[in-house]
Amino acid sequence: MREYALTFVIAVAVTYLLTPLVRRVAVAFGAVPPVRERDVHTEPVPRLGGVAMFFGVAAALLISYRLPHLSEVFLGPTWQGLLLAGAVITVVGIVDDRWGLDPLPKLAGQVAAAGILVWKGVQLLWLPLPGMTLVLGPELGTVLSVLLIVVTINAVNFADGLDGLAAGIVAISAFAFFAYYYVIAVDQGFDRQTYPAMIAVILAGVCVGFLLHNFHPARIFMGDTGAMLIGLLLASITITVTGQFDANTARELSTGGFFDSGLVVYLPIVLPLLVLALPFLDLLLAVVRRTLAGQSPVAPDRKHLHHRMLELGHSHPRAVLLMYLWAAIIAFAAVTLSVFNTPYLVLTVTALVALCAVLLVTWPRLRRMRARRRRALGQSTDETDIKYK
Incomplete structure (x- = not known):
């Protein structure tokens, strides 16, 4: 734990x-685009800012390589693939x-x-299906892995619409996933030092450092x-966890618990998807909304979940904090249900x-309704009510 x-x-x-230095470079480089219609600033x-985050990832990886216990994680080529893939996606992002x-x-760069990542070993090995476990061959595993990585990249990108929103949600997801795996590793006697x-x-570290x-x-x-x-990085965590738990182990972990109901049987692969519920939901809603409107699924708009929070009357910081709260509820409820045998208390x-x-x-809307009702009755409204007219 100390090395972690x-x-x-x-x-x-x-x-x-590094972030202040990158900011100065961005200004000199001309990476200060004008405010667009859909922007909230x-x-x-x-x-x-992702450049500073990439160097934070690289520094943490290279120093961890020299630590006695975590050095065992670097025996395979996966970490090298992560650095190389991270460098490629960073260059694509800089150009964009x-x-x-x-x-x-942009999609080509993501693919x-x-x-x-897949070439260096980040690949789905199995998938849970009702009543069975589907062991994936190299071809199907490669296709599904690439698809999951690309979808996750775009889900996080769609969520990046308010100050600190994407960094905070991803940090919460990363903390929740680490808590899940570490508790399971201690309980089941698995290796605690894993990719x-x-x-x-x-x-979690680079998100917190940038969030400041x-x-x-x-x-x-x-x-x-x-x-x-x-x-x-999130997709990498989600996929490689299937290499830490084989299908039989996953079945044993779920036996006797709340998720043994058949709705969710294989927690090791389902949990990372649960902690990403908000970005994935926002992505799904955006694609459906734009398709029904006859627009391109990637066409920008101001109807993301965070935009709707502002429309309800929340301030910028409060909208972000509420999105953090929802992410934490989903992530840590899933973690708690997966590692404790007290489902009804947790629920x-x-x-x-x-x-x-x-x-x-819904508080701002309730305040506006209360203010309108008081005005209709001829009662005076206080300053707080007036603010929500």
Whole structure:
């Protein structure tokens, strides 16, 4: 655990210290695009923050390579593939943040990075199906792995719409996944030093380090450079976990627990998808919404989940914090259900927290309704009510 903590601190420190330098470079490089109609900020803000995040990942990986216990993780070529794929996606992001890329060239870059990861061993080995486990061959495993990586990259990119939103949600997801794997490893006697746990710690570290500069009011954006990079890391964690649990082990872990109901049987692969529920939901809703409107699925708009929070009347920071809360509810409820045999207690607490979150989300609308009702009755409204007219 101490080596994980050191790795986390390194990722935070390197990212935090490099971000101001990257900001100055972005300004000099011209990566300060004008404010677009769909943007929620009113002043141009430099991008390319993902460059600092990439160097934070690289530094944490290279220093972890020299640590006694974590060095065992580097016996295979997977970490080299992650660095190379991260470099490719970072270059694609830099080009897009500076000059703009059409969807197809950007997609080609994402597929290339995903292909590098798969080539270096990041590949789905099996999938849970009702009543059976489907062991994937090399061809099918490659196709599904590339597809999952590309979808995850774009899900995180779609979520990057408010100051600190993407970095915070991904950090919460990474912490939740690390907690899940570490508790399971301790309980089942598995090796605690593994690739997915280490990448989860590094990912959480670079997100926290960048978030210190990116929370509202943001001094720099991660841009597509950062959003695609952390999406790549998340996909890497999700896929490589199938190499830590074989199908039989996954079945044993789920036996006797809440998820033995048949709805979710194989937690090792399902949990990473649950902790990414918000970005995936936003991506799915955007694709459906734009397709039904006769638009391209990648056409930009102002109807993402975070935009709707602002429309309800929430301030920028409060909207982001509420999105954090929902991400934490989903992620840590899934983790708690997966490692403790008290499902009804967990579900009760989760339901109460979720109810509070719903009330917080709808509070501005409730205040406006209350103010209108008081005005209709001829009663005076206080200053707080007036603000919500």
